[in-house]
Amino acid sequence: MRVRNKPWAQPLIDENTEIITETPEKFAGNWQERFSRQQPIHVEIGTGKGQFIVGMAKTHPEINFIGIEIQKSVAATALKLALSEQLPNLQLIAGAGESIDTYFKTGEVSQIYLNFSDPWPKTRHEKRRLTYKTFLKAYQNILPEHGVIELKTDNQGFFEYSLMSFNNFGLIFDQVWLNLHASEENETNVETEYEQKFSAKGQPIYKVKAHF
Template identity: 85%
Template sequence: MRVRNKPWAQPLIDANTELITETPDQFAGKWQGRFEQSQPIHVEIGTGKGQFIVGMAKAHPEINFVGVEIQKSVAALALKLALNENLPNLQLVAGAGESIDTYFNAGEVSRVYLNFSDPWPKTRHEKRRLTYKAFLNSYQNILPADGIIELKTDNQGFFEYSLMSLNNFGLVFDHVWLDLHNSEENENNVETEYEQKFSAKGQPIYKVKAHFRG
């Protein structure tokens, strides 16, 4: 869902370029320099208002996190949240997910998160789904040989499509959860905004963790 342009978004982004960038390609191979410490980098594609990526950065100070959001006004909302936390292991990108392998060098990222991605249910829009083979190829380009993808969604159709697409691409499934919130995995689960919304309605949350073959 598109969000109406917020006039304050661009000035906020322009005033905080140490935390958010609109030109991530210029940092390919140099991301560690934007963090306080050199640590493994995890990337969320479609970070929304930032609840997940900020929560993960708070919970895991030993990992550097990058949140990528295509909608500038939404990225600015994530920036607002991040500014309130002052996390040295968090960076944000206002940019498109399909360009992800121009933002990072090969092996620069160790894990990719796809949380409640737009399911694009119409067949003619398959190529826009973030688990379509072209996107999987982009993730493989920035991950190490055994790099990990984690996906969460409430959409059963998109989840089934994603399992098929990941399998066809040759990824190895580490675990599949058909009801995340009623599993042991939920103990350390950091929720997204959409996740809270859908879970409150009683909808099951699906999750898969998979890795590329080394």
């Protein structure tokens, strides 16, 4: 989806480089230095307006979180939210998820979140899906031996594709939820903006947790 350019976005990013970066590859292997404490690092790819990553950082102060968002205007909106909360365990990246294995060294990230990723439903766009095998290889390159991926989506077709892709790549399934909000897992679930929108319409939210 095309996002309208916001003239305030770039200046806001430029003024807050201690929280957000457009050159994440410079910090590969040294991300802990951007946080107040050395803790496990969890990364969300496609952080949107930041509701999930900020919520997770508030809920889990024992974990360092990094949100990646390719659309600069959207990343700047997430930055606004992060600035209002002043969380020492939160960083943002304005960049593309497809380059993630240039942003981090092997084992630097403990867990990856894929929330309501673009399903790219057309067959010719399969390679753009964030659960395509080349993306899974990139995730494997930065995660430790048993690194975890969590995925949430409202799109049944994308969910089924992702389960197949995970299985073909050799990931081990920890658990699969076909209706997250009707399960016990929802008691500790931190919602995204899209998740609230779709669940309010009565659509089931699918989730899978798997590890390499």
